[in-house]
Amino acid sequence: MNATRPSLISGGSLCGRAAAWGRRHMAASTDPYLLRTLLWCGRCDVPMHPHPHCGERTYKCPLGCRKVPLSAEAIEAVTWTAAERRATLSGIAPPFRKSVLEQLLVKVILRANAPDDLRYIWRT
Numbered sequence: 165m166n167a168t169r170p171s172l173i174s175g176g177s178l179c180g181r182a183a184a185w186g187r188r189h190m191a192a193s194t195d196p197y198l199l200r201t202l203l204w205c206g207r208c209d210v211p212m213h214p215h216p217h218c219g220e221r222t223y224k225c226p227l228g229c230r231k232v233p234l235s236a237e238a239i240e241a242v243t244w245t246a247a248e249r250r251a252t253l254s255g256i257a258p259p260f261r262k263s264v265l266e267q268l269l270v271k272v273i274l275r276a277n278a279p280d281d282l283r284y285i286w287r288t
């Protein structure tokens with residue numbers, strides 16, 4: 165199934181990645197879910213959904229393949245660390261991180277039920 169969101173693959177942010185951190189590409193986000201559009205279920209190949217659960221931010225597969233909601237904080241922290249290895253991201257304030265990740269990543273695929281079992285599809 166291909167449910168790629170058009171907003172991520174169209175537009176000008178694909179070209180000129182060297183200048184990607186220029187102000188014009190940086191948009192502040194108030195979305196509490198850093199990976200709302202980027203995190204995919206590796207089992208079902210569908211985007212995972214933000215899912216507030218008992219006061220905690222989690223992500224959940226919409227097809228229900230995982231019984232346990234996954235901590236958004238852990239997955240986001242691991243992904244941001246991977247992004248920091250990929251690009252120079254020092255000094256990027258949290259509101260801008262979503263924008264930065266959307267420019268760096270096509271998707272993040274969650275394989276098992278662990279935040280460190282992620283596969284990254286980077287934009288090239």
Ligand SMILES: [Zn+2]
Binds near residue numbers: 205207227228230
């Ligand atoms: Zn699934």
